[in-house]
Amino acid sequence: MTALLKHLFGSLRDLLPIVLVILFFQFLVLRQPLPDVLDILIGTLLVVLGLTLFIQGLELGLFPIGESMAYAFANKGSLFWLLVFAFSLGFSTTVAEPALIAVAAEAAQVAGIGGMIENNTAARDSYAFGLRLTVAISVGIALVIGVLRILKGWPIHVIIIGGYVLVVLVTLIAPEEIIGIAYDSGGVTTSTITVPLVTALGIGLASAIKGRNPMIDGFGLIALASLTPMIFVMLYGIALNGGPA
């Protein structure tokens, strides 16, 4: 019970800055009254309660399962199944991600207006779906590369810098309309449930394998999962449109 209270207090403290920022701008800069005070109070209460339960659940459920699976795979020694697991985890958590669905729908609108595809519902839907599949596959591939990296002990910065070079090269030949969306899609792929799981998986693997340092080898999966979508989304734009307009 004391742990729960401590978490509750922590959540209150975490949310205080947002409340202060909103109050400051609303009263001192915009000089408007606060609309729907009751709704705001209820909502803030829910947010505080939700964050508290989430953090509690993280430590009870998501962290332990991620680490215990990492240990189990490391002991079993089956590289094939570990990589299949990494790919499916990346793919399945991304394809249904609400932030990605929203970005894909907006991207389809851009493409329709920009004349890259026919501007009707069917063409837009198929474009958005293709984009979601592209991003989900790219996140799956990112986790496969990331897990291989942990096993082999490759330095992360070589892979990431190599990835940046690819991003820059692909940017040069990508259609202009897709660039902003592609860059943003890197940021939206990693959801609130995926991040703790993937982090625990990486750290578990790095701790279970001899000669790996969890600090150096355990982190880095999320960085890869944010990098590959940028490249793949631009390639998707090039494949459909063919080069800068």
Place this chain on the structure above:
Amino acid sequence: MTLLVDLWQTLLSTITDVVPIAVIIFGFQLFVIRKRIPKLSRVLAGFVLVLIGLSLFLAGLERALFPIGRLMAEQLTDPAFIGAVGDAVHWQDYIWVYLFAFAIGASTTVAEPSLIAVAIKAQQVSGGAIGVWGLRLAVALGVAVGISLGSWRIVMGYPIHWFIIAGYVVVIIQTLTSPKLIIPLAYDSGGVTTSTVTVPLVAALGLGLAETIPGRNPLIDGFGLIAFASLFPMMTVMAYAQISEWRAKRGHAKSLQEG
């Protein structure tokens, strides 16, 4: 009554998000690993808490913070508030927008659940050398700088890839000179900053700016703030490590001189 309906709908959509993950985890556990999950009841309780917690969190954001945040983004970018005359765009007119971007970027990042998760792990793994708050504040500063710079870019209409490529160059230089232990964590903090809380507010700000500034196309210029918010935390986290290392070295050199 609408509160209950909202809660129920958010819970349903959160469950839809979690089902594929749960299927994969328990599927692999059952058919590939073929071992019992240690402390299964605790893990299941944890999953239920995460589900309920995330649903309450999202429903609360949707009820309280997002509507007012979006409204403020609209009001701050409204030409009537800016007081712009004619079609000329003066970047100075948008000073409150940059300040709002900075403040909302920093404060939403502090409340971002996935960043809290990574910070907890980083503290455990580093044996306390990297504090939860040190990391969270460094990332929050990065997001704040990133979003205000990104807003300025939308106001000026510069192409986004100049900024991103220049940012990459800085990240690469810092990578070569930072303590090795921080690098993977710094890269990861780029990806975790932008999820549940930050994205909806930041997207509203970007679209609001691109819609109201003459000559900007919301479909092209409205995007990109999230990319900025993922890039700058890498720099600030590495800078945080560089500064701590530099201070430790200086302190060490001083104690040698005195001793």
